[in-house]
Amino acid sequence: MSSSIKQPNVITCKAAVAWGAGEALVMQEVEVSPPHPQEIRIKVVTTSLCRSDLSALDSHAIFPRIFGHEASGIVESIGEGVTEFQEGDHVLTVFTGECKTCRQCMSGKSNMCQVLGLERRGVMHSDQGTRFSINGKPVYHYCAVSSFSEYTVVHTGCAVKVSSAAPLEKICLLSCGLAAGLGAAWNVADISKGSTVVIFGLGTVGLSVAQGARIRGASQIIGVDTNPEKCDKAKDFGITEFINPNDCNEPIQQVSFT
Template sequence: MLPLCRSNYFKPCILAKADQTAVDEQTIGCRETVIKCKAAVAWEAGKGLSIEEVEVGPPKAHEVRIKLFATGVCHTDAYTLSGSDPEGLFPVILGHEGAGTVESVGEGVANFKPGDHVIPLYVPQCGECKFCKNPKTNLCQKIRITQGRGLMPDNTSRFTCKGKQLFHFMGTSTFSEYTVVADISLAKVDKQAPLDKVCLLGCGISTGYGAALNTAKVEPGSTCAVFGLGAVGLAVIMGCKVAGATRIIGVDINPDKFDKSKEFGATEFVNPKDHDKPIQEVLVEMTDGGVDYSFECIGNVGIMRAALEACHKGWGESIIIGVAGAGQEISTRPFQLVTGRVWRGTAFGGWKSVESVPKLVADYMNKKLKVDEFVTHTLPFDQINEGFDLMHAGKSIRTVLKF
């Protein structure tokens, strides 16, 4: 097993001294240190991850270096690793559902200090761009270009391994004991919150839950259909229930998922394999004309069409959450839209990330939001490939890896 860390960061990061000047000097020393640690490196598409010793550079201006405590394994990581992601770059450190503590901060960072408990965010919130100022979207564009290139805002990487530069992933790269993120891509959370649970609020749970509450704005008494009952789909069901939906129909080809979906609020379950007609026709017949809201949580363009066509004429809305492979396109007859159905997309559940994630953590701590129930497996970080195997086999909802 590789050593956890060979840096001397523990000493310079101690903040017990009362003298602020001494504290500032220690923090500066800490942020100038290169840390060696373990990370799961994706050297190329379609191959398993390799546990390697990597070097993590110090944070630059408006950057924060984090010591991760736990990270989830998400389908988005598998999607990029498969080679289907048009923005996929290799070699790379994947991962985007993490939580940990601030190790050091770069110049100009005002909102974070060493020791803060934080969740990295793949959707930043600068608060200044026209997207952040518009209440209709959460898609901050401040660092979108460099993030899409797998780089930090200054167009460089903080990761190296065996003399080679590694790309960042989604601005987070949580499959590493240490990572560096922009200070606008980070949420400070309650120190009492268990990091191996709230890490999942960095993507899947927040995405599905917000799709129901923020994007669809599901209304009391609604009928909803949720296609795909993984973590995101279950979070959608949870959101629909909180919003007051009276019928929540889970749709999946795995009948083992029905019992779990009922725990989150599903009232019915439909397996497309049990029917000899298109699933949208089945749902239209079940619901006297179609559902009020449908959610596609898989990333399959054929199912995206089915989800739209399962919506009620005149007012039904379908929310696309899943991300399809490179080059794939959605299609339907224009008449479906002309007659009042609406197609929408959502990212990170529409949450304004920096301001919303701490509130979601607070809701979890106040038992208003399920999180623990999503965790089916907890593994040591070295067993990350087993976590992917469990996901691909449909045996896990969320696997959490602990460092």
């Protein structure tokens, strides 16, 4: 007896494909397979660019490959057994998933999931296969997300449903940099109200430290960077004073404000 449920087909779409270490990404057509059991296929609306993507691109990893591991998008189709998502749902992808059944997930430490942990081999968790191909040959994944593509396939445990009222272009995660910066401010430094904080380097992580320090109530947040163009933007994130070491005639530790 044939099933009345519409089965998704292979999709052809554009993706930024990496063909070798350090090589420029190539925009080209790829085939995206239908989602397997407990997987969803997503139309990617927004993706972040993380330093981890660039570092992996420069490494001697398996190629060809589609990078990107932080995205917002819309569920285009669902695989067999999927009950928590349906077509049209708005979602965020996560590169460290949660299976909800392993020992770590059951203990509340789902960031250490033993089933859907950080996948670096270029394949999917469930079958160690790929969902991308070009001319019948496999194109490998990155962190089992691969968001540098118009469509991608992820395990249901690597996606989170979000409100359709939230603009997808604004809620795409910057999870690596923000988590590192906020974690440094809250958990490592444990910044207290009224503290003076000095931040060396005002990239994504540094600005996230500034946000964390501001939320914790630091009274003085000093940003140090050799790029003067970062000054105004840094102040939007909580920096109260900006120092460019190239403008100083004395060691940075001896600089005072008047």
